[in-house]
Amino acid sequence: MLYFSKLRVFSVLIFTLIISYFALSNFLKFDDDYFSKNIKLGLDLQGGSYLLLEIDNKPVITQKLQSKLLELKKFFKEKKLILRNFSVDQNSIIFESNNKNVNEIKTILDDDESEINPYFQQYKTHQFDFIVDNNFFKLTLSNYGLVLLKNSSLDQAIEIVRRRVDEIGTNEPNILKRGNDRILVELPGLDDPGRIKSLLGKTANLTFQFITQNSEESFGTEKLMFEDESEEAIVSKRIILSGDNLVDAKPTMDTQTNETVVTFNLDRVGAKKFGKATSTGVGKRLAIILDGKIISAPSVREPIVGGSGQISGNFTFQSATDLALLLRSGALPAPLSIIEERTVGPDLGQDSIDSGILSLIIGFVLVVLFMIYKYRIFGVIANLALISNLFLLVGILTLFEATLTLPGIAGIILTVGMAVDANVLIFERIKEEVKNEKNYIIAFDSGYTKSRTTILDANITTLIAAFILFFMGSGPIKGFSITLGIGILTTLFSVYFIARLFTAFFVLKNKNKDKLI
Amino acid sequence: MKNIQFNKIYKQLNIISLILIVASLILLVFKGLNYGVDFKGGTLIEIRVEQSSSKISSIRDSFNQMNLGDVSVKSFGNKTDYIVKFEKQSSNDSKFIDNIKAKLSSSVGNVDFRRVENVGPKVSAELLKSGFIAIGLSLAAMLLYIWIRFEWQFSLGAIIALFHDVIITMGIFSLFSLEINLSIVAAVLTIVGYSMNDTVVIFDRVRENLKKYADIKIFELTNISINETLSRTIITSVTTLLALFSIYFFGGEILKGFSLAMILGIVFGTYSSIYIANPILVLLKVSQRTIIKEDKN
Numbered sequence: 001m002l003y004f005s006k007l008r009v010f011s012v013l014i015f016t017l018i019i020s021y022f023a024l025s026n027f028l029k030f031d032d033d034y035f036s037k038n039i040k041l042g043l044d045l046q047g048g049s050y051l052l053l054e055i056d057n058k059p060v061i062t063q064k065l066q067s068k069l070l071e072l073k074k075f076f077k078e079k080k081l082i083l084r085n086f087s088v089d090q091n092s093i094i095f096e097s098n099n100k101n102v103n104e105i106k107t108i109l110d111d112d113e114s115e116i117n118p119y120f121q122q123y124k125t126h127q128f129d130f131i132v133d134n135n136f137f138k139l140t141l142s143n144y145g146l147v148l149l150k151n152s153s154l155d156q157a158i159e160i161v162r163r164r165v166d167e168i169g170t171n172e173p174n175i176l177k178r179g180n181d182r183i184l185v186e187l188p189g190l191d192d193p194g195r196i197k198s199l200l201g202k203t204a205n206l207t208f209q210f211i212t213q214n215s216e217e218s219f220g221t222e223k224l225m226f227e228d229e230s231e232e233a234i235v236s237k238r239i240i241l242s243g244d245n246l247v248d249a250k251p252t253m254d255t256q257t258n259e260t261v262v263t264f265n266l267d268r269v270g271a272k273k274f275g276k277a278t279s280t281g282v283g284k285r286l287a288i289i290l291d292g293k294i295i296s297a298p299s300v301r302e303p304i305v306g307g308s309g310q311i312s313g314n315f316t317f318q319s320a321t322d323l324a325l326l327l328r329s330g331a332l333p334a335p336l337s338i339i340e341e342r343t344v345g346p347d348l349g350q351d352s353i354d355s356g357i358l359s360l361i362i363g364f365v366l367v368v369l370f371m372i373y374k375y376r377i378f379g380v381i382a383n384l385a386l387i388s389n390l391f392l393l394v395g396i397l398t399l400f401e402a403t404l405t406l407p408g409i410a411g412i413i414l415t416v417g418m419a420v421d422a423n424v425l426i427f428e429r430i431k432e433e434v435k436n437e438k439n440y441i442i443a444f445d446s447g448y449t450k451s452r453t454t455i456l457d458a459n460i461t462t463l464i465a466a467f468i469l470f471f472m473g474s475g476p477i478k479g480f481s482i483t484l485g486i487g488i489l490t491t492l493f494s495v496y497f498i499a500r501l502f503t504a505f506f507v508l509k510n511k512n513k514d515k516l517i
Numbered sequence: 518m519k520n521i522q523f524n525k526i527y528k529q530l531n532i533i534s535l536i537l538i539v540a541s542l543i544l545l546v547f548k549g550l551n552y553g554v555d556f557k558g559g560t561l562i563e564i565r566v567e568q569s570s571s572k573i574s575s576i577r578d579s580f581n582q583m584n585l586g587d588v589s590v591k592s593f594g595n596k597t598d599y600i601v602k603f604e605k606q607s608s609n610d611s612k613f614i615d616n617i618k619a620k621l622s623s624s625v626g627n628v629d630f631r632r633v634e635n636v637g638p639k640v641s642a643e644l645l646k647s648g649f650i651a652i653g654l655s656l657a658a659m660l661l662y663i664w665i666r667f668e669w670q671f672s673l674g675a676i677i678a679l680f681h682d683v684i685i686t687m688g689i690f691s692l693f694s695l696e697i698n699l700s701i702v703a704a705v706l707t708i709v710g711y712s713m714n715d716t717v718v719i720f721d722r723v724r725e726n727l728k729k730y731a732d733i734k735i736f737e738l739t740n741i742s743i744n745e746t747l748s749r750t751i752i753t754s755v756t757t758l759l760a761l762f763s764i765y766f767f768g769g770e771i772l773k774g775f776s777l778a779m780i781l782g783i784v785f786g787t788y789s790s791i792y793i794a795n796p797i798l799v800l801l802k803v804s805q806r807t808i809i810k811e812d813k814n
Contacts, residue, residue, distance in 0.1 A: 359766070407772070
């Protein structure tokens with residue numbers, strides 16, 4: 001175990017130096033970007049906001065069932081099959097057919113290549129499961145149908161969330177899918193997430209509907225509140241125009257009234273619809289409704305045909321800006337709620353870094369002194385291994401651009417404390433061997449050999465714990481498991497390649513001295 | 518090599534350990550653990566006030582008037598830093614935190630919210646579940662590892678030592694109502710790794726000595742093995758504790774609970790490797806035949 005070929009010495013040296021270079025590149029400024037990497041700091045160290053959003057899919061499912069219902073009606077009508085008494089409950093569509101058509105409908109729904117009940121070709125299960133009771137059909141979204149629906153609404157929601165976050169312009173936001181109904185938003189450097197929370201909390205469903213006195217309206221009517229909750233109004237359920245037709249929106253100052261308003265532009269289809277509706281509706285009040293609340297309801301004085309318009313409603317410049325932003329980025333498919341929030345201010349992050357580094361230095365110095373006190377020259381060797389271990393650990397974290405968190409720093413400090421264990425095991429074993437074996441080279445050699453299984457055992461147990469934490473833990477805790485796990489690997493390297501190299505060198509030089517250890 | 522008669526007091530210490538375990542279990546069942554917002558849900562705010570003259574009582578009063586459920590206010594570090602925790606968490610009111618800040622500022626002067634954690638009930642329940650799963654998995658993984666590496670008598674000894682450490686550490690957390698949060702789970706897992714590591718080192722030696730000395734009884738043999746590995750046991754726990762104390766005293770408020778749990782775990786882990794794991798080998802009458810029989814298979 002004490003023999004090293006020149007090639008091996010050389011490669012250990014080169015490897016250590018290269019990795020150490022990356023460790024150092026965190027602290028030094030290099031001109032060359034390619035070789036200068038930095039460790040990524042977690043939100044708890046650089047400050048920032050972590051938001052976990054959950055999408056409420058119920059409205060999406062209801063909407064899907066309703067549109068499916070229309071599709072079914074149309075589809076079977078074309079096939080000249082009579083269906084009636086359609087209804088939609090929580091998860092299913094129910095309808096009734098003539099007795100003689102039951103089997104035919106069943107065959108259509110059950111067909112592997114069914115057009116109206118797809119997915120079987122790809123997923124070996126249909127979009128809808130169905131049960132038949134006499135001539136009653138009940139179609140329920142299958143598990144796959146549900147998953148696909150949720151996924152597509154989540155994908156849409158992520159896109160909208162990304163647009164909204166980008167519009168605010170925070171640096172390097174991180175937006176990720178979590179499961180099939182959650183979105184993780186990480187916003188480094190943002191210490192007051194209030195505004196972004198209010199933007200993400202809004203569905204931003206914009207519609208234009210006429211206010212009506214006539215409750216016998218053919219489309220039906222609904223009672224809606226004004227946003228300031230001052231009064232109620234009855235509006236027709238007929239949607240003149242929705243936010244989908246908007247191509248742009250921005251806050252502007254109305255020069256006549258000196259009010260802040262939001263002006264918008266419509267696409268071609270929208271402009272046509274809007275023009276038609278406003279020309280027939282001169283004199284009526286048109287309600288501008290956002291997420292079920294009326295923002296304002298101006299009277300239509302003349303037809304609006306230019307494809308642009310404005311929304312007024314007691315806005316401050318900030319609220320007009322936010323509304324315009326929401327309208328530009330589009331509506332969410334379903335409401336989002338924030339189910340977890342963690343925000344760290346930048347100065348606390350810096351404090352955490354400072355105290356983390358302070359405790360690392362103190363812990364390191366204490367361990368180094370203790371090892372020298374216990375083992376003298378071999379303590380120095382163990383300390384050299386410890387230092388290179390730290391460089392390797394930080395270097396590898398940098399190289400892989402792993403995220404360093406506060407618990408991650410704790411993991412590094414803990415590594416310092418536990419890393420010497422391997423060398424201690426070896427030195428203690430050597431001490432025992434030296435008692436029976438006067439030849440130092442043989443004694444050292446067998447000390448290394450005999451302690452090897454124990455060291456492996458000891459490190460594997462910690463590695464197992466680190467692995468499990470990595471897969472089960474979240475955020476900062478994951479950072480701990482990363483440093484702990486990599487720390488074990490660099491420890492083994494530094495003990496078996498670096499400390500052993502120094503030990504071998506020292507023993508070969510002093511093999512004839514008394515009391516080497 | 519030192520020769521301390523560890524085995525003389527196996528029985529006495531086992532009784533004490535048993536009492537501690539039972540006491541811990543009673544505490545855990547009847548008093549329970551003090552879960553932080555990670556696991557209970559709710560809101561945590563770390564506040565720094567401008568003037569150190571503002572008293573903790575005025576901060577507490579101000580929060581109590583806001584109708585937030587159970588509020589706890591704790592001061593730490595400088596006289597200007599406080600941690601406030603309360604049950605209420607409002608995910609859909611985006612002004613929730615801003616409103617609290619405004620109200621607090623009006624009664625105690627300028628405040629800085631240095632950290633805000635807001636965990637909904639669904640998330641906290643999931644975090645708690647995954648915390649338990651993580652600890653359970655790690656225990657199972659250790660069991661599997663040691664079962665592959667050693668004879669069943671050794672595995673049993675190591676696992677009982679492991680449970681001993683985890684249960685007593687949690688018992689102490691319950692006794693002093695120390696907060697359990699995500700980082701404590703990380704600490705427990707690391708304790709599991711460390712405790713196992715410590716036990717394995719001594720067991721490796723016991724196994725080696727069993728092969729070497731056919732005529733020494735296990736009662737004596739464990740004592741020899743403990744003594745032979747004693748300086749390593751001490752040095753490693755000392756260096757690990759040095760690192761941990763350094764985190765505890767200088768690493769800031771957020772790491773206090775984590776390092777405390779680790780410190781307790783290391784102390785009990787070291788103790789149990791000697792006084793729990795080994796007596797079990799004696800109890801199970803491990804002899805040279807135990808390992809030779811296994812080797813033949």
